[in-house]
Amino acid sequence: MNKDNVISKYSKQKISQMEQFCNDYKAFLSSCKTERECINFITKMAVDNGYISLDDALKQNKKLKSGDKVYAVNMGKAMILMVIGEHEMVHGLNFVGSHIDSPRLDLKANPVYENNGLCLLDTHYYGGIKKYQWTTLPLAIHGTVVKKDGKKIDFVYGEDEKDGVVGISDLLPHLEKTKKVEIQGEDLNILVGSTPDMTQKEDKVKANILKIFKSFDIEEDDLFSAEIEVVPSGKARDFGLDKSMIMGYGQDDRVCAYASLRAMMELKNPKHTSVCLFVDKEEIGSVGATGMSSKFFENSIAEVMNLCGQYNELDMRRSLNKSRMLSSDVTAAYDPNYPTPMNEATEAHLGRGISFNKYTGSKGKSGANDANPEFIAKLRQVLDKHDVNYQATEMGKVDAGGGGTIAYIMAGYGMEVIDAGVPVLSMHAPWEITSKVDIYESYLCYKAFYEM
Ligand code: MN
Numbered sequence: 001m002n003k004d005n006v007i008s009k010y011s012k013q014k015i016s017q018m019e020q021f022c023n024d025y026k027a028f029l030s031s032c033k034t035e036r037e038c039i040n041f042i043t044k045m046a047v048d049n050g051y052i053s054l055d056d057a058l059k060q061n062k063k064l065k066s067g068d069k070v071y072a073v074n075m076g077k078a079m080i081l082m083v084i085g086e087h088e089m090v091h092g093l094n095f096v097g098s099h100i101d102s103p104r105l106d107l108k109a110n111p112v113y114e115n116n117g118l119c120l121l122d123t124h125y126y127g128g129i130k131k132y133q134w135t136t137l138p139l140a141i142h143g144t145v146v147k148k149d150g151k152k153i154d155f156v157y158g159e160d161e162k163d164g165v166v167g168i169s170d171l172l173p174h175l176e177k178t179k180k181v182e183i184q185g186e187d188l189n190i191l192v193g194s195t196p197d198m199t200q201k202e203d204k205v206k207a208n209i210l211k212i213f214k215s216f217d218i219e220e221d222d223l224f225s226a227e228i229e230v231v232p233s234g235k236a237r238d239f240g241l242d243k244s245m246i247m248g249y250g251q252d253d254r255v256c257a258y259a260s261l262r263a264m265m266e267l268k269n270p271k272h273t274s275v276c277l278f279v280d281k282e283e284i285g286s287v288g289a290t291g292m293s294s295k296f297f298e299n300s301i302a303e304v305m306n307l308c309g310q311y312n313e314l315d316m317r318r319s320l321n322k323s324r325m326l327s328s329d330v331t332a333a334y335d336p337n338y339p340t341p342m343n344e345a346t347e348a349h350l351g352r353g354i355s356f357n358k359y360t361g362s363k364g365k366s367g368a369n370d371a372n373p374e375f376i377a378k379l380r381q382v383l384d385k386h387d388v389n390y391q392a393t394e395m396g397k398v399d400a401g402g403g404g405t406i407a408y409i410m411a412g413y414g415m416e417v418i419d420a421g422v423p424v425l426s427m428h429a430p431w432e433i434t435s436k437v438d439i440y441e442s443y444l445c446y447k448a449f450y451e452m
């Protein structure tokens, strides 16, 4: 296990491979700021790498065999990738699963209003945020609107140089002298306009903003059948004078999603059928039709087993029971600015490689998946064989820390699961910080795991 930054062990060649990988990652992170954008990106990469759609395979009643690659998308917001292994699926599968939803501000279903000559959009935040962090930032709007006739309109405003940005104002310090104003969820209103439409009698500024919506073929009522996410505007960047880190929005958990995606794309003829999951709704409890608790994933595996000629109910249960999984989610990195809730000795540190959390619960491991030592021992063997640098960690002090992942849900099938992911500074903030070596080590770890 590492006590130093693992870059000290890297050859020049390995450093340049890491930099190339991180450049690709930054491009992904900059262009994929919603679940739907991530799924579109992943689908394209999968198709380019020879994956076929499960829906198409089902329509054609195509027989699947060892080496075949399939994907299935769930409602545009979650997906599963599979490479069929040499062994029958009843002997167990190798899973890596991450989530692609991140904390943000969602527009309400009836969001547009005018107040004192300004037009604002009302929001309901998604996931755990510190509300003050979202004020006075340049924000962008990424949305999907579905018209009554089923026509889908995807739009992004606030990322292109030619666009403006939107945002949330904050009170000047002079007016907070006696009492500090605490920002409430209901205060997170996005300022989007101030120009009046003088042809209208009232709500002139709102009328002008609705005209702009209309130029995208969006009526006010269409915002009811829409998913519109307000996120930090701008690209992921190198961070630090030495450029050893990356700052970007949504690294929890798109950093693990990207590392596992790349590992999966390079996988050829695995012994065990390999599965890569990208799930939605982790930040709000893994609920809903697109969250990890959804039957979509189990159903997709059943369909694939069936097309392989290997399906029956009992073998399906045996297969999941004998499976292994890396729940690939980020963890908090030790922050010298905020030592109080962290234990320096057991916290993940930036630059020391992929972080394994045997358990994530707090105050007596409450709610945790507690990984088995038999499984961890096998992993140690594989990681050492493949020269993967890792650290064994916890998130926060015993009575202060903790955090949920998808691990416990998959553990419910009886499979072996452990949390393994990239340490993050400023986790859940609009701009999160990761270390390039940790990102690269995570990719190397997921690759090694698939060969287990
Ligand atoms: Mn996460």
Ligand code: MN
Binding pocket: 252, 283, 428
């Ligand atoms: Mn999170």
